Amino acid sequence: MKPVLFILTSMLFCQIMLAQKKAEIVIQTSAECSMCKERLEKALAYEKGVYSSNLDLKTRKITIIYNPKKTNPDHLRVVISKQGYQADDIKADPFAYEQLPECCKVGGHKNDEHKH
Ligand SMILES: [Cu+2]
Secondary structure (H helix, E strand, O other): OHHHHHHHHHHHHHHHHHHOOOEEEEEEEOOOOHHHHHHHHHHHHOOOOEEEEEEEOOOOEEEEEEOOOOOOHHHHHHHHHHOOOOEOOEOOOHHHHHHOOHHHOOOOOOOOOOOO
């Protein structure tokens, strides 16, 4: 009986895995340093439906693996914006941006200075 039960449980588990579809999105952010990376990845880790995220500081792009049934790219951009960072077309939340340490602001020092 036991091996049968094991197979059945495995099959059920596989189906659960398949039902949890994974999607990937790359969002352009305005992250400046490793503190930004930590801040953003941490914020996303708490988000519902997010499996993992990885910010590449060279390109400032964040790759997020998420469950499309539980969250969506628009919402994820808002999450990034609320941390004080730009997310594609969405501007950084001004209040959150003001709370960032100077080094994390666009340009590193002056908030009105843009690197691009
Ligand atoms: Cu930073």
